[in-house]
Amino acid sequence: MIRTLSRRAFLRGVGVSLSLPVLESFGASSSPIRRTVAINIPLGFHGPNFFPKDVGSDYKLSPYLEPAAHLRSKFTVFSGMSHPGVDGGHSAEKSFLTAAPHPASRGFKNTVSLDQVIAKKVGDQTRFAALTLGDKSLSYSQNGVPIPTENSPARSFANLFLAGTEKELSRQRQHLQDGHSILDSVLSDTRDLGRKVSVRDKEKLDEFYTAVREAEKRLVKTEDWLGRPKPIVEEAQPKDVISGDIVTWLRAHFTVMKLALQTDSTRVIAFSSANHSLVPPLPGVTMGYHGLSHHGKNPDMIRQLEVIDRGTMDAWVEFVEGLDSIQESEGSLLDHTQVLMGSNLGNASAHFTDNLPVLFAGGDYRHQGHRAFDRNDNEPLCNLFVNMLQWMGVEQESFGSSTKTIFG
Structure with missing residues (x-):
């Protein structure tokens, strides 16, 4: 019995994310990915x-x-x-x-x-x-x-496709940890303000808290992807x-x-x-x-x-x-x-x-x-x-x- 794998699982398994033809042995893909x-x-x-x-x-x-x-x-x-x-x-x-x-x-x-x-x-x-x-x-x-x-x-090419040295990755991890600490500190410093401000200011604080939560989500996601290999492409990095x-x-x-x-x-x-x-x-x-x-x-x-x-x-x-x-x-x-x-x-x-x-x-x-x-x-x-x-x-x-x- 042939085991059915999604195309994406196959590509990630070999560390490559370039598009390949549908391979019959690995089963048909799901609906096409849409982009904007x-x-x-x-x-x-x-x-x-x-x-x-x-x-x-x-x-x-x-x-x-x-x-x-x-x-x-x-x-x-x-x-x-x-x-x-x-x-x-x-x-x-x-x-x-x-x-x-x-x-x-x-x-x-x-x-x-x-x-x-x-x-x-x-x-x-x-x-x-x-x-x-x-x-x-x-x-x-x-x-x-x-x-x-x-x-x-x-720089866009480097962010997308260049892995970086272990020293650079370690520095990135430290920056992410620093980011978490800063966000925690900001939230701690402003948590009590909501009980002391006007209705309009409370709306502004709610917007601020939303922005902080979004930043926290981005940090978590970046940490999750940091250890995953970047896709391999044949094109050279463009000159600046x-x-x-x-x-x-x-x-x-x-x-x-x-x-x-x-x-x-x-x-x-x-x-x-x-x-x-x-x-x-x-x-x-x-x-x-x-x-x-x-x-x-x-x-x-x-x-x-x-x-x-x-x-x-x-x-x-x-x-x-x-x-x-x-x-x-x-x-x-x-x-x-x-x-x-x-x-x-x-x-x-x-x-x-x-x-x-x-x-x-x-x-x-x-x-x-x-x-x-x-x-x-x-x-x-x-x-x-x-x-x-x-x-x-x-x-x-x-x-x-x-x-x-x-x-x-």
Whole structure:
């Protein structure tokens, strides 16, 4: 009698977490693992080159989408979408995955981000509940506190795949123990405050205690995974590159993200690209990225901006191609990963936060070509977020400013 083993048990048994074909001798796998990637390009794209002029499945590809022609059945491009109430120009980046209104206001308090809601559902099954990567954090806790981001693709690779020496592991264990001691001390010092403060202050303390409990859970999980071998990958660690070299930096991050998903090191990734004034080392570009985004319809500035935009799109196409090339049971890694790429700005030159550029790829959705909504009365982007939550098994009927769902 042949003993039936799950694919994951087999892979962990040999210390490897890379995806393999279904092996008949070890039995069929369970339903495919689902993953989520959310990408924000904070300076957006030059709209006339991004948005198609036609709608529906037979639309003519826009100049920026032409490199993705072979993938057009795998993604939907949306126009006429935004987060109602989210204004403030560049400050809107904080609300890209939360939809919390008026992020530039003095009393602004953020809310939980889409990725963290999903991570709460599926994050206990992987080494990293979620990865927050890029120049600025898109991820916010249940209490609206920003989660630190990792800017370096080289460090991300090391955290995911390099084991470290015994001395380094010992140091990590000591840091974790110190973390437990600090949390215990903090709780002890504040425990009696709840009986002495106002109702409003008690609410703040409850939020604080929730954050402490979440931190404690993360420490326990990290300790549990510390002794387990990290997955083995054939790719070399990427060289450290600054975000000023925007396209190279994007490609390096996207490579690490693909490996993280492929090895099931995480099932949730939030990534934000760069928003700065450095001059990218790209042919024909002589001005800073941020400055070019404020082109004021200057033809030469738009031409230079197009070089950066096309490089960004090429990196996204390579990322999606890479996911689609990895075969798993019942489809490719792309078939089992929903990939959102958009921006908090619809027109960076004018700091407008409506009519956002949105690409949605992968998953087992019936992609719809170009889905165009009213440019004067935008569809809430959160309607798509609800689809994303439900696809990941989160039983939630609303999120942020949602009013319905987009798919089905």
